[in-house]
Amino acid sequence: MAKTNIRTPFFVFNPKSYLFGEGLLELVREADTLAEEFPISIFVTAPFADIAAVSSNSKNIIVTAQHLDGIYPDKGMGHVLPESLYEAGARAVFLNHAEKPLTLNGLAKAISRAAELEIITIVCADSIAEAKAITMLNPDIVLCEPSELIGTGKTSDESYVKETIEAVKSLNPNVLVMQAAGISTADDVYRTILLQADGVGCTSGIVKAKDPKKMLRDMVQATVKASNKNNK
Amino acid sequence: MAKTNIRTPFFVFNPKSYLFGEGLLELVREADTLAEEFPISIFVTAPFADIAAVSSNSKNIIVTAQHLDGIYPDKGMGHVLPESLYEAGARAVFLNHAEKPLTLNGLAKAISRAAELEIITIVCADSIAEAKAITMLNPDIVLCEPSELIGTGKTSDESYVKETIEAVKSLNPNVLVMQAAGISTADDVYRTILLQADGVGCTSGIVKAKDPKKMLRDMVQATVKASNKNNK
Amino acid sequence: MAKTNIRTPFFVFNPKSYLFGEGLLELVREADTLAEEFPISIFVTAPFADIAAVSSNSKNIIVTAQHLDGIYPDKGMGHVLPESLYEAGARAVFLNHAEKPLTLNGLAKAISRAAELEIITIVCADSIAEAKAITMLNPDIVLCEPSELIGTGKTSDESYVKETIEAVKSLNPNVLVMQAAGISTADDVYRTILLQADGVGCTSGIVKAKDPKKMLRDMVQATVKASNKNNK
Amino acid sequence: MAKTNIRTPFFVFNPKSYLFGEGLLELVREADTLAEEFPISIFVTAPFADIAAVSSNSKNIIVTAQHLDGIYPDKGMGHVLPESLYEAGARAVFLNHAEKPLTLNGLAKAISRAAELEIITIVCADSIAEAKAITMLNPDIVLCEPSELIGTGKTSDESYVKETIEAVKSLNPNVLVMQAAGISTADDVYRTILLQADGVGCTSGIVKAKDPKKMLRDMVQATVKASNKNNK
Numbered sequence: 001m002a003k004t005n006i007r008t009p010f011f012v013f014n015p016k017s018y019l020f021g022e023g024l025l026e027l028v029r030e031a032d033t034l035a036e037e038f039p040i041s042i043f044v045t046a047p048f049a050d051i052a053a054v055s056s057n058s059k060n061i062i063v064t065a066q067h068l069d070g071i072y073p074d075k076g077m078g079h080v081l082p083e084s085l086y087e088a089g090a091r092a093v094f095l096n097h098a099e100k101p102l103t104l105n106g107l108a109k110a111i112s113r114a115a116e117l118e119i120i121t122i123v124c125a126d127s128i129a130e131a132k133a134i135t136m137l138n139p140d141i142v143l144c145e146p147s148e149l150i151g152t153g154k155t156s157d158e159s160y161v162k163e164t165i166e167a168v169k170s171l172n173p174n175v176l177v178m179q180a181a182g183i184s185t186a187d188d189v190y191r192t193i194l195l196q197a198d199g200v201g202c203t204s205g206i207v208k209a210k211d212p213k214k215m216l217r218d219m220v221q222a223t224v225k226a227s228n229k230n231n232k
Numbered sequence: 233m234a235k236t237n238i239r240t241p242f243f244v245f246n247p248k249s250y251l252f253g254e255g256l257l258e259l260v261r262e263a264d265t266l267a268e269e270f271p272i273s274i275f276v277t278a279p280f281a282d283i284a285a286v287s288s289n290s291k292n293i294i295v296t297a298q299h300l301d302g303i304y305p306d307k308g309m310g311h312v313l314p315e316s317l318y319e320a321g322a323r324a325v326f327l328n329h330a331e332k333p334l335t336l337n338g339l340a341k342a343i344s345r346a347a348e349l350e351i352i353t354i355v356c357a358d359s360i361a362e363a364k365a366i367t368m369l370n371p372d373i374v375l376c377e378p379s380e381l382i383g384t385g386k387t388s389d390e391s392y393v394k395e396t397i398e399a400v401k402s403l404n405p406n407v408l409v410m411q412a413a414g415i416s417t418a419d420d421v422y423r424t425i426l427l428q429a430d431g432v433g434c435t436s437g438i439v440k441a442k443d444p445k446k447m448l449r450d451m452v453q454a455t456v457k458a459s460n461k462n463n464k
Numbered sequence: 465m466a467k468t469n470i471r472t473p474f475f476v477f478n479p480k481s482y483l484f485g486e487g488l489l490e491l492v493r494e495a496d497t498l499a500e501e502f503p504i505s506i507f508v509t510a511p512f513a514d515i516a517a518v519s520s521n522s523k524n525i526i527v528t529a530q531h532l533d534g535i536y537p538d539k540g541m542g543h544v545l546p547e548s549l550y551e552a553g554a555r556a557v558f559l560n561h562a563e564k565p566l567t568l569n570g571l572a573k574a575i576s577r578a579a580e581l582e583i584i585t586i587v588c589a590d591s592i593a594e595a596k597a598i599t600m601l602n603p604d605i606v607l608c609e610p611s612e613l614i615g616t617g618k619t620s621d622e623s624y625v626k627e628t629i630e631a632v633k634s635l636n637p638n639v640l641v642m643q644a645a646g647i648s649t650a651d652d653v654y655r656t657i658l659l660q661a662d663g664v665g666c667t668s669g670i671v672k673a674k675d676p677k678k679m680l681r682d683m684v685q686a687t688v689k690a691s692n693k694n695n696k
Numbered sequence: 697m698a699k700t701n702i703r704t705p706f707f708v709f710n711p712k713s714y715l716f717g718e719g720l721l722e723l724v725r726e727a728d729t730l731a732e733e734f735p736i737s738i739f740v741t742a743p744f745a746d747i748a749a750v751s752s753n754s755k756n757i758i759v760t761a762q763h764l765d766g767i768y769p770d771k772g773m774g775h776v777l778p779e780s781l782y783e784a785g786a787r788a789v790f791l792n793h794a795e796k797p798l799t800l801n802g803l804a805k806a807i808s809r810a811a812e813l814e815i816i817t818i819v820c821a822d823s824i825a826e827a828k829a830i831t832m833l834n835p836d837i838v839l840c841e842p843s844e845l846i847g848t849g850k851t852s853d854e855s856y857v858k859e860t861i862e863a864v865k866s867l868n869p870n871v872l873v874m875q876a877a878g879i880s881t882a883d884d885v886y887r888t889i890l891l892q893a894d895g896v897g898c899t900s901g902i903v904k905a906k907d908p909k910k911m912l913r914d915m916v917q918a919t920v921k922a923s924n925k926n927n928k
Contacts, residue, residue, distance in 0.1 A: 531773075
């Protein structure tokens with residue numbers, strides 16, 4: 001596991017491949033302001049070649065890659081070299097997303113290489129059995145998101161959220177559990193954090209909003225508000 | 233095909249995943265000086281997250297990605313977005329390297345997307361039949377490199393070089409033919425260009441040389457010298 | 465290329481993974497009767513482990529595998545060994561189907577291994593550029609089926625059919641061109657053969673028909689009828 | 697998990713793709729005799745298209761596929777349909793072999809589909825962390841075989857064998873633990889069973905032996921002998 005402190009509940013803005021270049025940087029700057037203003041960790045993902053620019057245009061967010069390969073500097077070609085990501089400023093990475101599934105062996109190696117460089121791993125699980133399997137590989141964060149809900153605007157139901165948290169924490173209480181399936185409004189964020197998720201994330205709810213910056217702010221505020229209520 | 237002018241015979245320095253960060257930039261600066269000094273195109277590859285830095289530290293080389301995926305900006309996750317590469321400064325890309333083989337359909341889409349952005353495509357072929365198949369997909373450059381020779385220091389023999397050039401050019405005379413298999417000395421470069429290759433490339437011959445900068449310079453000079461002899 | 469004589473226009477019944485065991489054998493027996501009755505080649509595909517039973521329950525059809533891997537008898541594990549298919553009775557194989565895309569190198573090797581065993585190769589192409597690329601690899605049959613039409617009941621339009629035939633034959637007149645996209649009625653079969661396709665194929669139009677045996681017979685008869693009209 | 701009774705310690709003869717057709721059947725018949733003679737389960741793997749013949753030429757062995765895909769009967773093409781394997785006689789399957797690695801999601805689905813059909817799953821793990829992850833997916837047997845030892849003739853050392861057994865059993869005592877890395881002599885078999893492995897397996901030690909039938913018999917006898925010693 002990475003040693004970087006994660007301030008929970010955290011928020012992940014994952015624009016996937018919808019944004020790049022200047023369009024991405026606009027939202028990065030807003031996220032960076034929010035990460036300074038509020039006492040939670042904010043992760044922002046970027047396409048590989050945008051990571052350096054995202055990093056040099058922010059100070060407070062955790063710059064996050066969409067994937068990395070568990071390779072060492074060597075003859076690899078066309079793969080995502082962990083050292084290259086780290087030097088460009090990435091401090092977290094998604095692994096095993098439904099759009100980029102990894103072999104079990106590839107996932108084990110990727111988590112291990114990320115840990116060596118203290119890059120935080122956010123590993124996607126499609127079911128409770130997968131969440132438990134992933135937990136045995138020592139990730140930092142398990143993202144529980146049944147792939148059939150991705151992009152649907154339909155959130156995981158309350159029992160699924162509670163069951164996944166229980167499944168992961170009973171095996172390793174240090175692993176954080178994130179929920180993302182179908183979160184598309186600030187209210188979805190609020191309700192999910194109340195269910196004790198360690199973090200939430202969103203893609204299309206933000207990038208397809210009429211005012212993406214405002215939606216990003218609303219969601220971050222909903223995270224903080226739910227956290228305050230949990231802590232009372 | 234991309235419209236960027238390629239000054240032949242070209243030289244490709246492909247450090248694969250051996251180099252990144254400052255170690256890569258040192259050789260990039262040397263390659264940039266050589267590209268100003270000599271009348272040939274010099275391509276330098278970089279890991280995805282290094283492309284922005286390579287681009288901002290050079291003016292004369294053609295910044296080259298190790299791979300791209302034939303996707304459009306959308307929900308893709310963990311893939312290599314062509315627009316992200318382009319904005320970061322990439323103007324060429326390797327495709328279908330033995331370390332990152334593509335499906336025929338994926339290769340067709342990748343070539344097509346690169347062409348839309350005027351990114352030069354260097355497509356690897358493992359045999360003469362593959363070189364001919366690739367030529368039908370309209371790449372800019374076909375790299376003929378039998379995978380069993382990669383990294384061996386053993387070059388393709390003269391007849392293989394001539395046969396591949398003939399096979400590709402007879403189908404489409406506008407496609408350039410590059411040779412790379414096992415090129416590890418300046419003399420290998422010289423002999424290969426004399427055989428009428430449009431370009432050559434090298435990895436371990438440079439990165440594992442005692443003095444990589446000197447080896448890079450020696451190989452570029454060998455390219456120019458052979459070209460001059462060819463043009464007499 | 466395989467030396468087996470293919471009597472054109474041929475018909476391919478490809479039940480994919482819809483059928484297996486006794487359910488598959490029922491239609492195999494009907495296809496076998498039709499192949500004896502009519503002067504055309506009839507190919508029937510089967511899941512790998514059904515090939516032996518399909519072969520021992522037929523005499524006239526060309527038993528066809530859904531895929532093979534271009535490997536030799538050796539330490540391979542989990543792959544589809546060409547020799548195993550051949551011994552079980554397979555004499556043709558689909559390659560590069562949209563559901564099982566192959567790398568360019570894997571496809572080249574698979575075609576080459578099939579040719580060594582005289583197994584007929586039916587190679588799927590998603591576009592005209594791909595059809596041309598595949599033709600350079602020396603398959604027996606190119607199946608031109610834009611993947612966006614598979615299973616839709618919408619057939620490729622007339623110009624697409626003519627263009628693909630022209631594209632392939634102009635490169636190698638010995639390669640047969642098959643069409644399959646969206647063929648779901650005997651009339652679709654009839655019209656496609658009139659456009660000079662060397663063969664046609666169908667999946668869901670047969671397996672989802674009220675009376676699959678009757679639909680199979682109707683389609684084979686439509687193939688013969690169109691062929692007779694073409695030959696007048 | 698499958699309900700088929702496995703008589704431990706079991707022995708797995710895995711000829712991979714070295715054998716097929718009549719050459720495979722010769723050893724299958726010997727294994728079948730041994731499985732009648734001795735009170736242990738003997739698994740024999742076969743290429744997919746050989747499974748029906750192996751099944752009809754044996755009564756006592758557990759016929760084992762080299763892989764299956766976690767799909768249902770449907771439009772799948774080129775994949776290994778579980779129902780097809782079952783109908784042909786397979787009652788066990790290898791999954792996630794180093795030669796055929798599966799995505800975590802694909803592995804979870806394959807184990808689940810096999811369990812529905814009561815096909816015993818033998819799932820390969822490359823490390824202790826992977827063995828633990830796999831155990832969370834409810835396989836019948838975990839095969840602990842560091843991929844760097846496959847085919848080397850070098851066995852896993854005693855501490856590795858003990859550690860993997862402990863790691864798996866502490867999570868789920870019903871999961872059986874098999875060892876295979878580098879087992880090439882009857883003595884290797886004997887020593888590994890003495891270390892309390894639930895089962896062992898061998899490939900090249902048998903297929904490359906001067907007298908494969910004799911080696912198979914020697915290894916099965918060594919399994920029984922070690923078992924008797926353990927039970928004293």
